[in-house]
Amino acid sequence: MSQEMNELSPESTRLGWIGTGVMGTSMCGHLMDAGYRMTVFNRTVEKAKPLVEKGATLADSVGALAANSDVVFTIVGFPSDVREVILGADGVLASAQSGAIIVDMTTSQPSLAKEIAAAAALKGVASIDAPVSGGDTGARNAALSIMVGGEAAAYQRVEPLLRLMGKTIVHQGPAGCGQHTKMVNQTLIASGMIAICEALLYAYRAGLDIPTVLKSVSSGAAGSWSLSNLAPRMLENDFDPGFFVEHFQKDMRIALEEASRMKLALPGLALASQLYQALAAQGHQRDGTQALILALASLNGFDWQQR
The missing domain is CATH 3.40.50.720 (NAD(P)-binding Rossmann-like Domain)
Structure with a gap:
C-alpha cells in the first residue's frame, strides 16, 4: 500500500x-x-x-x-x-x-x-x-x-x-508518550485499588450493607471506574480477569523503573506493587486485579470469599 x-x-x-x-x-x-x-x-x-x-x-x-x-x-x-x-x-x-x-x-x-x-x-x-x-x-x-x-x-x-x-x-x-501516559493511568489505578479494597473491608467490619454503601459513594467525589466496575465483582467473588494480576505487576514495575530514572519517589505505587506481589505469591497471578481484596482480607485475618 x-x-x-x-x-x-x-x-x-x-x-x-x-x-x-x-x-x-x-x-x-x-x-x-x-x-x-x-x-x-x-x-x-x-x-x-x-x-x-x-x-x-x-x-x-x-x-x-x-x-x-x-x-x-x-x-x-x-x-x-x-x-x-x-x-x-x-x-x-x-x-x-x-x-x-x-x-x-x-x-x-x-x-x-x-x-x-x-x-x-x-x-x-x-x-x-x-x-x-x-x-x-x-x-x-x-x-x-x-x-x-x-x-x-x-x-x-x-x-x-x-x-x-x-x-x-x-x-x-x-514515540513513547502513549506508554508514559499509560504509566500515569496505572499509577492512578494502583493506589485507587488499595483504597477500594480497604473501604470494602471497613464497610464489612462495620456491619454495613455493602451494595447500599456503594450506591451512596460511587456517584460522589469518591467515584471511579474501578469502584463502579470492580467493587461489585469483589462482592460477588468474581475474580475472572478483565486484566491479569501478573500483567498489572509488569505495568507497575515499568512505572517504578521510569520513576527511578526520573528521580521520582512514588511510595504509593511501591506499596501497591508489594501488595500485588503478595497476591501473586498466594497463587492469584492469573486472576483479575480485583483479587487484591483477597490479600488485604488475609492481612486482616479472614477469608473474603467465606465472609
Whole structure:
C-alpha cells in the first residue's frame, strides 16, 4: 500500500492482528465488524478460533501476517513479547512492506516504543504506541481509552481504526508518550485499588450493607471506574480477569523503573506493587486485579470469599 494513500478503507486495507487474548479478541472483532479483511496470529492457536470462525484468516507465523498486512496491530503480554513479535528474526519488521503501519497496543516500556519507532523508520514503516485502558468491559463495548505516541501523520491515518475500538483517543506526542501516559493511568489505578479494597473491608467490619454503601459513594467525589466496575465483582467473588494480576505487576514495575530514572519517589505505587506481589505469591497471578481484596482480607485475618 502506498504511503500516500490516506484513507484506510475496508475495501483497500488489509489488517493484521497479533494477540487474541481477553481484550484483543473483542478489539479485533470490532474492526472486522466494520468490514475490514483481517489476518490473525496467536501463539496458542485455539485462542484465535473465535476470530477465524468470524471470518479472519489464520497466519502460521508473524512474518506471514506482516507480509500480507497494511496495518499490523499487536497486543501481547510483556515487553519481551513485544520485542520478539516486532523486532525478532521473524517479527513484524522483518516482513513488513514499506508504507505499512505498526500499532502496538500492549502496555510496554516507553524506551522500547522509541526503539521500535526508530527501527521501523529505517524500513519506511510507521510505528505508534497505543496502549489502552478500560479492561475487558471497555474492549467488548468499544469504549476503551487509547493513549497514542508516535508521529502525528501516522496517528491521523489510523485514528479512524482506533475509533472503532475506543471512545477516548488522544495523541500524546512522539514515540513513547502513549506508554508514559499509560504509566500515569496505572499509577492512578494502583493506589485507587488499595483504597477500594480497604473501604470494602471497613464497610464489612462495620456491619454495613455493602451494595447500599456503594450506591451512596460511587456517584460522589469518591467515584471511579474501578469502584463502579470492580467493587461489585469483589462482592460477588468474581475474580475472572478483565486484566491479569501478573500483567498489572509488569505495568507497575515499568512505572517504578521510569520513576527511578526520573528521580521520582512514588511510595504509593511501591506499596501497591508489594501488595500485588503478595497476591501473586498466594497463587492469584492469573486472576483479575480485583483479587487484591483477597490479600488485604488475609492481612486482616479472614477469608473474603467465606465472609
